[in-house]
């Protein structure tokens with residue numbers, strides 16, 4: 001068990017410009033469950049009420065990311081810890097928490113300005129089996145390791161490292177060292193559970209708040225199916241299928257209708273509890289096909 005203050009990336013809130021495009025993408029490409037309930041839009045991946053909350057928004061960007069703590073005691077301890085760290089935060093009203101489908105949450109920002117939430121007590125609808133938007137061979141890997149991982153924008157790697165390690169209690173380090181013509185990149189991968197990483201940063205300048213969200217499936221054929229679906233429906237591919245050298249993920253990267261990317265993968269390993277790095281990045285594949293950021 002990893003001793004971290006936060007336990008998982010529980011949910012994401014995203015602002016989207018094109019609802020029709022996202023409905024198709026979520027259902028047919030990702031295989032998630034598109035839910036429209038009283039005008040509220042969300043995506044399910046498992047028994048949770050939602051893993052992704054959707055709001056129409058012209059910026060087409062991530063609006064917030066929710067990190068879980070275990071329960072009410074930890075939620076109070078986190079508030080005390082934030083005060084000691086000098087991090088401003090606001091505890092949401094009970095009405096806002098109910099709307100978010102959690103027992104309690106608070107709002108804060110990471111050093112790059114990404115709105116974050118810390119919550120406990122998600123609504124888990126065990127009476128409603130997850131119903132994928134299209135057929136799946138298996139299911140999404142979530143459980144106590146959260147919905148996946150995200151690569152976030154940073155305004156300085158050291159500030160982000162200090163925040164995610166000292167404030168959130170995550171652990172991690174440089175796992176890949178790239179040498180570009182223009183200089184060196186050393187992304188830092190942070191973990192808080194048995195998923196190799198939950199947050200990473202140091203990927204260079206990003207036009208959106210995140211570079212990508214990674215979701216994991218438990219059947220390798222679901223990666224193939226998602227890839228086939230992406231190709232069939234002309235979804236721009238960023239990286240062809242390949243296997244990462246750090247988390248061992250067999251995955252590919254494709255663009256979402258909002259411009260940021262989704263990594264769809266299988267076979268993520270546990271975190272390495274002693275730091276190590278490589279200079280390759282991938283065991284094989286992950287050929288860069290297109291980069292809308294270029």
Ligand SMILES: [Fe+2]
Pocket residue numbers: 149151212214263
């Ligand atoms: Fe990733």
